[in-house]
Amino acid sequence: MSENTNMIKKAGITFSEEQGQLLEIAESFSRDKAPIATVRNLIESETGFDKDVWTEMVNLGWLGIAIPEEFGGSGLSVAEVVTIVEPMGRMLLATPLVSTTLAAQLLLNAGTTAQKQDLLPRMAGGAIAALAMHEEHGDWDISHVTCTGVISGDTVTLSGIKRLVTDAKVADTILATISIAGIPSLVAIDSGSIDSAALQRETVIDETRRSYRINLDGISVPATNIFDAEKTAAALKRYHLLSCLLLSAEACGGTAGAMDITLNYLNTRRTFDRFIGSYQSLKHTMVDILTDLEAARSFLYYAAGVIDTDEGEAAVRMAKAQSSDNFAYAGDRAIQFHGGFGFTYECDAQLFRRRAFWTANQSGDAIYHRKRLATLLLD
Amino acid sequence: MSETLPCIEAFKKEVNQWVTKNKPAPPTFLMPQSFMEVGTDEQFEYLREWQEKVYNAGYLGMSWPTEYGGGGMPEIYQDVVNKELVAQNTPFMVNTLGLNWAGPLILNMGSDEQKKAYIKKILSTEEIWCQGFSEPDYGSDLGNAQLKAERDGSEFVLNGSKIWTTLATQAQRMILLARTNTNTESKYDGLTFFLAPMNVDGIEAQPIKKLTGEHGFCQTFFNDARISEDCIIGKEGGGWLVAMKTLMFERGAEGGQAGGHTSMPVTVEEVAELSKRVYRDGKPANQDPMVRDELVKLLMRGKAMSLNGARSKIPALISERPTSIAMSVKMLATELSKSIGDQATSLQGSNSLYFVGDDYAVDGGRWQRTYFQAFSGTIGGGTTQIQKNIIGERVLGLPKK
DSSP states (O other): OOOOSSEEEETTEEEEHHHHHHHHHHHHHHHHHOOHHHHHHHHTSSSSSOHHHHHHHHHTTGGGTTSOGGGTSOOOOHHHHHHHHHHHHHTTOOOTHHHHHHHHHHHHHHOOHHHHHHHHHHHHTTOOEEEEOBOTTOOSOTTOOOOEEEEETTEEEEESEEEEEETGGGOSEEEEEEEETTEEEEEEEEGGGSOGGGEEEEOOSSTTOOEEEEEOTTOEEEGGGBOOHHHHHHHHHHHHHHHHHHHHHHHHHHHHHHHHHHHHHHTTOEETTEEGGGSHHHHHHHHHHHHHHHHHHHHHHHHHHHTTSTTHHHHHHHHHHHHHHHHHHHHHHHHHHTHHHHTSTTSTHHHHHHHHHHHHTSSOOHHHHHHHHHHHHHO | OOSOOOOHHHHHHHHHHHHHHHOOOOOSSOOOSBGGGOOSHHHHHHHHHHHHHHHHTTOSSTTSOGGGTOOOOOHHHHHHHHHHHHHTTOOOOSOHHIIIIIHHHHHHHOOHHHHHHHHHHHHHTSSOEEEEOOBTTBSSOGGGOOOEEEEETTEEEEEEEEEOOTTTTTOSEEEEEEESOSOOSSGGGGEEEEEEESSSTTEEEEEEOOTTSOOOEEEEEEEEEEEEGGGBOSOTTOHHHHHHHHHHHHTTSSOOOOOSOSBOOOOHHHHHHHTTTSEETTEEGGGSHHHHHHHHHHHHHHHHHHHHHHHTTOGGGSSSSTTHHHHHHHHHHHHHHHHHHHHHHHHTGGGGGOOTTOTTSGGGGHHHHHHHHHHHHHHTTSOHHHHHHHHHHHTSOOOOO
16 A cells, blocks of 8 residues: 555545545535436446446546556555545445455455466456345345365366356355355456356345346366465454444444435425425434534444454444444435335436445444444453 | 752652642541532631642642733643642642632633633632532523622622522622523623622621532522622623533533642442452352343443543544544543442442441442432533533534524
């Protein structure tokens, strides 16, 4: 990681000049590229995202932010990625940026030299990576793996079914957790080795996303595609925290987005000769959502700065717990405060509530993280 | 100041040594948690002596101008002192109101004569200040204050009463919002702000017994009390503006305070610690899954408060709603204090039934008192509900009507 020379440090929160610049650019980029009408149109599309927008993001260097310069990235950190994911979340701009970023981190932490040299420059250049971590059991524990790989000579033969693999159809590479001799392992699967019949589209709660089920039965990949076994457990642990961090960023953005549409309605809709925003039951609730969002953003930027330190785990779990609950509440109230209109598909409030389920219920919800925080903070 | 400033590291060491050597022995009474709880002369004198000592050592008002009795140094030195005073669990500064809102107000809006007359005495405790804002019939609706100040030559004649005038029985001065004109179109335009003396015929302070059973608050009565027009700060009829400025200081939304802490903080960490000394099902309560979850939620609220403070100093991270964090600090901090008292009390199991005064009360009944006392924060200075109106309207832009 390159040294940030102009870093602001304030009692726990660090913020780099690069983060400041990226935040500003990403805010206007997201507003520009994802007005709600565009989001609605993309829901109807095959891939769920605009290839041209993706290309622009690649050209801005966003896919290589946290990839070292030697592999074609800009050598910053995931903290800088946080500052672009947050505004994207606010506009419901769905792209494979998060999964590709997380895949690159897995490679950096546990990939072999050959894997890194092959895949990282491609990812920095916009090759999409998908993550196959979920299985039938629905357990958030990523070391709970039932899909298997059997090594025979130079190849490893896979079996089992992976679920909820987002953007699998457009991915260049899919990183999957598989159990090899009972040990959770990581393997890179080239999309070319997956038969189209093995890929089945799923219907998911967040319609801005594209998700697939992958039947691994019969797929064989070179044994050299298996990640460094000694580094895999630690890499998966870090992956879990990074995933939580980026989901928290998305949730903070989404909370702000849900607030935007709700505030707009409260300031324009009248009942009984008053703007509904003047009623305290609505006004006070919006203030609760605001103060919760402020807390979540503070946790988020704190966590972004300390993720790779001793404080990292607690910081990230606090961010995830806070942001998950906030976004759910902001989305829930967004629907309720739109009254009858809120009950319709046409009202955008449901989009945010669906996204809130999507971000909260990956990598552990608020209770899941508070349980782990209790161990970290109380014992 | 012409002399060179001490290096921070050396200064930290010096302060640490001074506080270690000079901090007062623990009192024989249960320490009040803030100036609003000071109910006896014994408590008051203990605290007053401490503030005087800190000021005489040069550790209070360090960034206030030297010509008025301050230290004329950069704020960072006072920050060092503040941290050390908290770290060593020293008593709070009893002239809270003078140091934190009357003083900054006078420095900000007062005349040179007023600064010369009042600032140094605020620091030295020679003059204790109280606040005459709320009235029995008008609580959070400050703009409706009705205490009458009628002009008579160069004097004003005061009639009416003010409530929640904390420390009024000990105070020499009061910041007072009074109605000098009853015939204005807007209720706000008839208000004038005074820096009023308390030792005047016709001003009488009576202690009020609080919900905790202790004294601390007062009601102050004005019967044909005469004060000079020189007591006005700002303009006659311009009191609302001054009052709003005062509230900014009171709520911590604006800086410039003299330093020192204002309360014996109760922290979320102490509740976590308490959970190890109290029991559920034969085991320390911190092993009960449901208790654990509640404790984590509380710890997160505490952590969020401090991180909000850090984040609010990074402009890029508060650019969209720059006042949001500052305007909600008072509300969040006071609600958190109340939750701390509530949770810490309930943690004690059947021992939570004791109260201050019983030998069996856990920690002297401190947590029970914390809970009840915390209402002074969630009600005083504008209730939580009023704060939500203000934040909703000013930060989120929601309509008033």
